[in-house]
Amino acid sequence: MKGDFSRDTFNPANHFSRVLTQQGRVQLDADNNEQAAILLHYMQALAADLIGPHGGPQDNLGFEIVAPEALNEDERKRLQEANRLSSAKGDFLIGAGHYYVNGLLCENEDYVSYMKQAGFPFAEETPQRDQAGDFLVYLDVWERHLTYLELEDPDGSVISPREVALGGPDTATRAKIVWQVKTSPTEISATNARASYRDFLKALGDQKRPGTGLLKARAIEPAAAAEPCNMPPDSRYRGAENQLYRVEIHQGGTAGAATFKWSRENGSVIFPIRQINGAGVTLEGLGRDTRLGLQPGDWVEIVDDDYSLQNRVLPLLQVDAVDFDETVVTLTAAPDASVGRDLTKHPLVRRWDQRADDASEPTSAGAPIVERDGERDPNWIELEDGIQIQFQPGGTYRSGDYWLIPARTATGDVEWPGRAGAPIALGPRGIVHHYAPLWIISISSTGAVTAAINNGLRRKIAPFAT
Numbered sequence: 226m227k228g229d230f231s232r233d234t235f236n237p238a239n240h241f242s243r244v245l246t247q248q249g250r251v252q253l254d255a256d257n258n259e260q261a262a263i264l265l266h267y268m269q270a271l272a273a274d275l276i277g278p279h280g281g282p283q284d285n286l287g288f289e290i291v292a293p294e295a296l297n298e299d300e301r302k303r304l305q306e307a308n309r310l311s312s313a314k315g316d317f318l319i320g321a322g323h324y325y326v327n328g329l330l331c332e333n334e335d336y337v338s339y340m341k342q343a344g345f346p347f348a349e350e351t352p353q354r355d356q357a358g359d360f361l362v363y364l365d366v367w368e369r370h371l372t373y374l375e376l377e378d379p380d381g382s383v384i385s386p387r388e389v390a391l392g393g394p395d396t397a398t399r400a401k402i403v404w405q406v407k408t409s410p411t412e413i414s415a416t417n418a419r420a421s422y423r424d425f426l427k428a429l430g431d432q433k434r435p436g437t438g439l440l441k442a443r444a445i446e447p448a449a450a451a452e453p454c455n456m457p458p459d460s461r462y463r464g465a466e467n468q469l470y471r472v473e474i475h476q477g478g479t480a481g482a483a484t485f486k487w488s489r490e491n492g493s494v495i496f497p498i499r500q501i502n503g504a505g506v507t508l509e510g511l512g513r514d515t516r517l518g519l520q521p522g523d524w525v526e527i528v529d530d531d532y533s534l535q536n537r538v539l540p541l542l543q544v545d546a547v548d549f550d551e552t553v554v555t556l557t558a559a560p561d562a563s564v565g566r567d568l569t570k571h572p573l574v575r576r577w578d579q580r581a582d583d584a585s586e587p588t589s590a591g592a593p594i595v596e597r598d599g600e601r602d603p604n605w606i607e608l609e610d611g612i613q614i615q616f617q618p619g620g621t622y623r624s625g626d627y628w629l630i631p632a633r634t635a636t637g638d639v640e641w642p643g644r645a646g647a648p649i650a651l652g653p654r655g656i657v658h659h660y661a662p663l664w665i666i667s668i669s670s671t672g673a674v675t676a677a678i679n680n681g682l683r684r685k686i687a688p689f690a691t
Contacts, residue, residue: 226370227492227575228398231255232469232631232640233654235262242267269328279326279364279661280684287322287333288406288683290362290664292674296336304336311340314672317362319406324683326366327659331404345405346531361411362664364404367656369533371399374497375571403534411665435657438483438594438620439650440472442630442641444611462632462639464489464610470630470639472614474622474653475591476538483622484591486524486541486577487608490517491629496554498527498572504545504559506574508552519544519554524577524587527560529570536656538624539564540589541577558589578609594622612639617650626653 234255244260246252281287293301293316304310310318317339324331337343373395377385387395444462469491476484488494494517497509506527512518519525523544532539539561546555554574565572579587596618597604605613612632628651631640641648662682667675 226398226400227471227488227495228370228372229493230258230469230491231467233258233629235259235266237266271328272325272330273328276325276328276686277684279324280686281322281324283685283687285322286683286685287320287324287331288364288663289320289322290666290676291318291320291336292676293318293338294673295676300336304338307335309335309337309341311338313338313340315668315674316340316672317666317674317676324364324661326364326404326661329366329368329402329659331364331366331402333404339406339408342406344403344534345407346534356410357668357670359411360408360666360668361662362406362408362666364659364661364663365407366402366404366659366661369401369403371401372493372495373398374495374573375530377571378569405534406663408666435653435655436474436477436621436623436626437652438474438622438626439617439652440628441615441617441648441650442470442472442628442639443605443613443643443648444632444637444639445605445613461611462634462637464612464632464634467634468632470608470612470632471627472608472630473627474594474624475541477622477624477626479621480594480596480616480618483594484588485594485622486526486579486587486591488576488578489609490576490578492575492577494576496574496576498565498574499568501527501560501565501572504556506554506556506560506565508554508574511547511549511552511554519547519574519576521546522580524579525554525556526575526577527565527572528575529564529567529572531570532564536625537564541587541591542589596620623653625656627655628653 231253232255235258241259241263243263244256246256293310296304296318301310304318318336319333319339319342321333321335323333373386376399377387386397386399387393468489471488471491473486473488473492474483475486476482494512496511496519498506499509500507521544524541525544526541527539531537540558542556542558542560544554545557547553548555579592592606594616595606596616598618605615607613610632612630614628614630632638633640642651643649664676664682666677669675
């Protein structure tokens with residue numbers, strides 16, 4: 226989650242049951258966030274243990290797949306007026322109700338067209354639009370982090386999470402369960418649906434789960450101090466402030482093709498876009514100060530709701546000039562035309578902190594991943610101020626995989642687990658996707674959808690007897 230946090234202290238392996246606040250102590254964001262994570266982990270684990278990998282309540286079983294023709298005329302008219310219905314070829318309806326996937330609650334308040342899903346933009350570009358045959362319909366569920374900038378709407382249709390009485394500052398961010406109903410061509414039949422789906426799920430998970438790449442992080446002692454400072458004499462992290470570094474995979478793949486980007490502020494330095502004109506981007510503001518602003522040479526990423534919901538990857542762009550009076554940033558190239566133009570989709574400029582003089586040699590594709598064996602190879606990638614990382618051999622990397630590295634001035638070190646003073650290799654923290662089968666549909670050459678009444682993929686949970 227790209228937020229302005231001090232650190233993320235939750236670890237399910239600790240098996241903590243709660244966080245207890247003590248009187249007269251300093252209050253930290255990490256304690257409150259850990260308490261929420263402990264409770265959330267408990268509830269999701271309980272739901273998954275009771276329900277299994279997926280299932281829904283018998284009396285409110287959601288995500289039924291229905292052909293539009295199966296509805297009566299009044300219902301179709303109501304959905305049309307609510308903009309929840311589409312006449313596109315190969316379209317179908319997703320029924321209202323609840324469904325749990327690995328303990329995550331997916332809620333759908335009303336019938337909605339597959340092509341009109343708010344959480345899955347560009348569904349019309351998926352295969353069944355132009356192909357006839359059988360398709361597996363399944364749920365892809367994950368958690369998305371949202372700041373107030375991604376929650377407020379220009380027309381005021383959504384109440385802002387900011388308290389106006391405070392005069393503008395934001396307080397907390399939010400996390401949201403995103404469900405996306407997707408399709409895939411399949412040879413699964415109703416008679417062997419469950420067994421065939423397990424094979425499909427394994428293949429899908431191999432593509433979509435966080436990569437297998439492992440990372441080590443450390444802070445090293447400089448060979449010689451450039452100038453006197455007030456840091457402890459044995460300090461290795463040389464930054465002036467406590468930071469939460471984020472290392473995130475940009476282009477997925479394996480070493481040689483995969484790339485990464487990093488931020489000293491956990492990717493939280495963002496600027497709302499008001500207009501894009503060629504390479505010029507007009508922003509709402511340029512940050513509170515120079516440290517949290519934009520400067521020539523900075524690498525940035527243009528993002529919006531669709532970009533995030535599709536986990537897209539476009540080239541990073543570099544700042545060429547900054548007009549502080551007009552709040553216009555000129556980039557070295559124009560942003561891709563498919564992102565950042567629609568203000569209702571919360572377009573943002575996100576700053577990343579790799580620089581041209583770094584050892585990581587950043588480009589528009591990100592910094593190249595070079596794998597090293599830390600036991601035998603002393604070569605590490607230096608980010609800044611003594612912070613070093615090392616990717617371990619043999620990994621695969623997925624766009625969006627990330628690691629967090631808290632750096633502290635008091636110790637001159639990073640908080641990273643290790644043995645005998647040597648950092649251990651850790652896998653990425655997310656983003657974790659969860660999947661569940663829903664239905665098998667057939668689509669004719671004319672685009673007509675047939676949805677079997679019972680094909681054995683959804684699971685019903687009967688209420689406990691009283």
